[in-house]
Amino acid sequence: MADMAKDLTAGTVGGVTQLFVGHPFDTIKVKLQSQPSPTPGQRPKYSSAMDALKQTVAAEGPRGLYKGMGAPLATVAVLNAVLFTARGQMEALLRSEPGAPLTVNQQMVAGAGAGVALAVLATPAELIKCRLQAQGSSAVTAAPKYSGPMDVAKHVLRSEGGVRGLFKGLVPTMTREVPGNATMFGVYEALKQYFAGGVDTSGLDRGSLMLAGGLAGGSYWISVYPLDVVKSVIQIDDYKNPKYSGLVDAFKQTLKAEGVAGLYKGFGPAMARSMPANAACFLAFEITKTSLG
Numbered sequence: 001m002a003d004m005a006k007d008l009t010a011g012t013v014g015g016v017t018q019l020f021v022g023h024p025f026d027t028i029k030v031k032l033q034s035q036p037s038p039t040p041g042q043r044p045k046y047s048s049a050m051d052a053l054k055q056t057v058a059a060e061g062p063r064g065l066y067k068g069m070g071a072p073l074a075t076v077a078v079l080n081a082v083l084f085t086a087r088g089q090m091e092a093l094l095r096s097e098p099g100a101p102l103t104v105n106q107q108m109v110a111g112a113g114a115g116v117a118l119a120v121l122a123t124p125a126e127l128i129k130c131r132l133q134a135q136g137s138s139a140v141t142a143a144p145k146y147s148g149p150m151d152v153a154k155h156v157l158r159s160e161g162g163v164r165g166l167f168k169g170l171v172p173t174m175t176r177e178v179p180g181n182a183t184m185f186g187v188y189e190a191l192k193q194y195f196a197g198g199v200d201t202s203g204l205d206r207g208s209l210m211l212a213g214g215l216a217g218g219s220y221w222i223s224v225y226p227l228d229v230v231k232s233v234i235q236i237d238d239y240k241n242p243k244y245s246g247l248v249d250a251f252k253q254t255l256k257a258e259g260v261a262g263l264y265k266g267f268g269p270a271m272a273r274s275m276p277a278n279a280a281c282f283l284a285f286e287i288t289k290t291s292l293g
Contacts, residue, residue: 217278
């Protein structure tokens with residue numbers, strides 16, 4: 001129970017740190033992912049990540065980059081506590097004896113198990129976040145549909161199938177989180193062991209922990225990014241007149257309409273976010289957990 005409490009606390013601190021550092025990049029990523037394919041001869045609303053950044057700041061000010069942060073901020077304590085606590089419990093199950101270090105493969109298994117638990121809780125928060133971030137992506141003058149996170153939740157509960165509607169996109173979220181977290185925690189452990197020159201990584205300095213965390217976060221997106229695009233387009237899809245029937249259909253339609261490049265819309269901002277955000281998250285987690293004894 002003591003170890004679980006440490007993971008809960010450290011995961012919360014790490015998650016809040018990650019959110020504040022990375023959310024502006026995430027907003028640009030979702031705007032690029034959610035803009036519709038332009039008709040022949042027409043230019044897309046956002047020609048690049050920098051163009052999306054400039055248009056967002058010009059239209060909404062710097063606060064526009066933090067649109068949709070209310071939902072993940074309200075749930076970040078729970079989500080990251082679940083992620084790191086589930087990972088910690090998986091580690092305990094995989095250890096041959098208390099305190100024994102885990103192999104990289106075992107850390108990947110622990111990360112995959114944590115991803116299952118996270119996906120269930122993350123789906124409603126992701127849906128609300130994406131709906132808010134995607135507002136106005138289809139046209140420059142599009143009026144906002146939602147006034148905030150609670151307005152999105154109320155609309156979905158009232159008009160999109162009740163509680164079930166909040167879990168739209170659960171399957172693609174699960175298919176993203178399980179392999180993504182397996183990869184991230186495996187790479188993180190592999191890099192820590194490489195920097196430490198062995199399995200004992202307790203003496204690593206903060207710079208090494210930040211580098212390992214940043215690269216691990218990058219590996220997450222490299223391994224699952226097309227699934228994140230599919231998740232986003234499904235979660236913002238119209239409820240009454242859906243464009244996609246499911247994960248596979250969304251994947252096929254995106255690939256047919258936009259090619260492989262369509263499955264990597266927003267990849268630049270996602271990678272730009274992953275390095276500093278995950279470096280901050282893992283460092284905050286490690287420092288907090290160590291300070292708790």
